[in-house]
Amino acid sequence: MNTFTEENYLKAIYHLSLQSGSVSTNQIAASLSTKAASVTDMLKKLAEKELINYTKYQGVTLTSPGEKIAISIIRKHRLWEYFLVEKLNFKWDEVHDVAEELEHISSKDLIDRLDDFMGHPKYDPHGDPIPDSSGKFKTHELKPISALAANEIGVVSGVREHSPAFLQYLEKVQLIIGRKIKVIEINDYDHSVILLVEDKKIQISREVANNLLITR
């Protein structure tokens, strides 16, 4: 088995890879709130174990075993988040830190039974897809609300940012997963958007429109 730290590095590299392909030392350091020198040290160890492809100064990618581990951590994280919200009545902005701990519990049997217990959910409370027992998952094609034009519609299906502040705001204005929305008007000047949500008009800033994802 790997240490918590190694698992956190693999997970960080996985998430960063989704956006940029190859991942830099500094990106990892920022994402883990650590120093570039520490990252270099760890990259050597992970490369030694053949969990990443690493050549000095050139950034890293995950190997296939490394990616498998990263996905299993993400599966655990998201299933635990689902459990916390659906069974233990946590709010969606409260679960991240606890799930960060729970995701390192090693037993695969445990997580598969938890998955059974909850009826194999496909998405976590933030709309992120939950990999199945073999690591497969498909993400629905999401786009930010800011990509819609006036009169277009969609269903809130995910978020690009997971900070408690952002999630609490969304909860407050009832822009939660599953809500149907319609774009009424887009402000030319500041790109704020007026939406119809549950028959009420609400206005959201460009930032929010960028970080709130919809399907259809």
Added chain:
Amino acid sequence: MNTFTEENYLKAIYHLSLQSGSVSTNQIAASLSTKAASVTDMLKKLAEKELINYTKYQGVTLTSPGEKIAISIIRKHRLWEYFLVEKLNFKWDEVHDVAEELEHISSKDLIDRLDDFMGHPKYDPHGDPIPDSSGKFKTHELKPISALAANEIGVVSGVREHSPAFLQYLEKVQLIIGRKIKVIEINDYDHSVILLVEDKKIQISREVANNLLITR
């Protein structure tokens, strides 16, 4: 917060204290499968943090903050064991190792919600009492079957040994928590005991009779 290792030391000291009062370095080393020298090092750290009372060569006891932490770990361990057996359908001999990991998840909120979710169970799957949110618990007066005389009765309520092998054996012969038993006969020579369990006679060895606890 404390490290996993510190928590494991406190828990071990707590369990050992129940039997012997003051706990020796070697007892701790044996219980944690580590070396006496390592234990000495850790005892210094725990004493420094005022979690134990420690004077060189004299053994240790927990301070009141140390005991509080130990009990909170035990609460977590036993609640998770209950969860694993009652909700995820683990067998009672399969839960120990997973619970050893889960007991170190730090969130008190999590464990209190888990407790709510399960309806505040009083005993774990092995009959051990679960401390409540404030750390209080009462243990019913248990005695081993070997303390009974012929014709006395009791209810299986706990085990003195938690090894999977022992638990599997008990499961096989249906000597599980809650079962009513009656002592039919005690063999003078080897102290094996013949019991009536669910209208069937079964014979158990002295060892088993010593490690299986009953109430009433």
Added chain:
DNA sequence: TAAAATATTTAGACTGATCTAAATTTATTA
């Protein structure tokens, strides 16, 4: 394309947890 800025790596050190081997203290027993 050479200089400046930025990113990355190396060197050397620290902390927590562990170990072996040696020294010391306590307990046992002859």
Added chain:
DNA sequence: TAATAAATTTAGATCAGTCTAAATATTTTA
């Protein structure tokens, strides 16, 4: 109670993960 045995502690080392400061490589830009 003195010698022996057992338990415990100390000394010194190692490993994982981290850090700062210095060195080196890469990228940007003038």
